[in-house]
Amino acid sequence: xxxxxxxxxxxxxxxxxxxxxxxxxxxxxxxxxxxxxxxxxxxxxxxxxxxxxxxxxxxxxxxxxxxxxxxxxxxxxxxxxxxxxxxxxxxxxxxxxxxxxxxxxxxxxxxxxxxxxxxxxxxxxxxxxxxxxxxxxxxxxxxxxxxxxxxxxxxxxxxxxxxxxxxxxxxxxxxxxxxxxxxxxxxxxxxxxxxxxxxxxxxxxxxxxxxxxxxxxxxxxxxxxxxxxxxxxxxxxxxxxxxxxxxxxxxxxxxxxxxxxxxxxxxxxxxxxxxxxxxxxxxxxxxxxxxxxxxxxxxxxxxxxxxxxxxxxxxxxxxxxxxxxxxxxxxxxxxxxxxxxxxxxxxxxxxxxxxxxxxxxxxxxxxxxxxxxxxxxxxxxxxxxxxxxxxxxxxxxxx
Numbered sequence: 072x073x074x075x076x077x078x079x080x081x082x083x084x085x086x087x088x089x090x091x092x093x094x095x096x097x098x099x100x101x102x103x104x105x106x107x108x109x110x111x112x113x114x115x116x117x118x119x120x121x122x123x124x125x126x127x128x129x130x131x132x133x134x135x136x137x138x139x140x141x142x143x144x145x146x147x148x149x150x151x152x153x154x155x156x157x158x159x160x161x162x163x164x165x166x167x168x169x170x171x172x173x174x175x176x177x178x179x180x181x182x183x184x185x186x187x188x189x190x191x192x193x194x195x196x197x198x199x200x201x202x203x204x205x206x207x208x209x210x211x212x213x214x215x216x217x218x219x220x221x222x223x224x225x226x227x228x229x230x231x232x233x234x235x236x237x238x239x240x241x242x243x244x245x246x247x248x249x250x251x252x253x254x255x256x257x258x259x260x261x262x263x264x265x266x267x268x269x270x271x272x273x274x275x276x277x278x279x280x281x282x283x284x285x286x287x288x289x290x291x292x293x294x295x296x297x298x299x300x301x302x303x304x305x306x307x308x309x310x311x312x313x314x315x316x317x318x319x320x321x322x323x324x325x326x327x328x329x330x331x332x333x334x335x336x337x338x339x340x341x342x343x344x345x346x347x348x349x350x351x352x353x354x355x356x357x358x359x360x361x362x363x364x365x366x367x368x369x370x371x372x373x374x375x376x377x378x379x380x381x382x383x384x385x386x387x388x389x390x391x392x393x394x395x396x397x398x399x400x401x402x403x404x405x406x407x408x409x410x411x412x413x414x415x416x417x418x419x420x421x422x423x424x425x426x427x428x429x430x431x432x433x434x435x436x437x438x439x440x441x442x443x444x445x446x447x448x449x450x451x452x453x454x455x456x457x458x459x460x461x462x463x464x465x466x467x468x469x470x
Contacts, residue, residue, distance in 0.1 A: 141315020
């Protein structure tokens with residue numbers, strides 16, 4: 072059986088297994104290590120790998136899976152964001168030993184985290200305080216990263232750093248290290264109200280020895296050469312998470328209303344499940360979830376249109392601009408409807424739905440946390456400025 076056939080055949084059962092205790096894990100603070108490994112051991116972390124070891128799923132297929140995974144457990148789906156980003160980067164690598172090495176690791180089920188963001192400078196900046204210092208034919212890596220989502224669950228961590236000294240001085244390096252390398256410390260210290268067990272937190276790099284084999288690429292931040300832009304992929308990934316959560320909100324809203332027996336003395340009807348007000352609320356939640364899904368998958372097709380030629384070495388900046396616009400539009404819409412739908416769930420359940428034991432607040436908390444990765448208002452302003460004044464979108468990691 073091919074990898075694609077196997078993962079398709081197993082998909083429903085595996086997602087059901089992951090979703091079975093997701094709410095309990097979230098409520099009690101249990102890390103989903105077993106669930107991440109279940110995916111890696113069954114080929115899902117190699118879903119987009121386009122060699123003999125993987126089915127080569129495109130961006131729309133991947134995002135369809137991510138929505139379903141987030142519906143089952145948005146924590147697990149979020150953990151793999153940097154991993155699928157890494158796989159896309161490897162897909163664009165030319166044939167050779169570097170590509171072969173990482174393809175083999177991905178195919179073997181290895182999981183890749185990230186150490187990119189820092190708590191210095193402006194968010195989204197492509198300059199880094201973390202330094203890769205040239206020393207005696209190799210390098211030493213020193214710095215502190217935060218928002219290292221997924222790294223606590225990973226086998227490798229991808230790090231961005233500014234090179235100091237040597238022939239690559241001033242360039243930005245992307246380094247891939249095993250998380251157990253001497254000098255690498257991963258601390259799961261994210262204490263957010265939502266998405267709380269995603270392995271997000273601090274990665275400290277204390278004079279970590281780095282060899283040429285650990286360096287994925289050097290790039291010149293001052294170069295005008297066109298590059299593939301992973302921003303739309305990474306930003307739309309967050310909207311896929313929200314969409315999956317919205318579908319889960321719809322599931323809970325339906326279950327809640329079917330189970331209710333009490334209503335208010337002044338309600339329109341005696342039976343909650345036939346109450347037109349509550350039925351209308353469930354219908355609006357369902358519509359928000361499925362329109363969000365359609366929007367995410369449509370934008371994913373636009374991203375794939377940019378990625379497909381890039382995997383053959385052809386970079387079309389106009390296609391990546393279209394992808395950035397598509398992802399930004401989805402964010403502005405989905406953030407707004409997502410928060411409202413997650414709050415409306417409590418109208419369906421009534422006062423008892425606010426009990427902490429129901430854990431229904433996790434949906435709103437998780438959506439609110441995901442929306443804060445970058446300001447919705449700034450995205451809307453950037454879109455408006457583009458449309459009205461032809462102002463280019465900001466050239467940073469959020470577009």
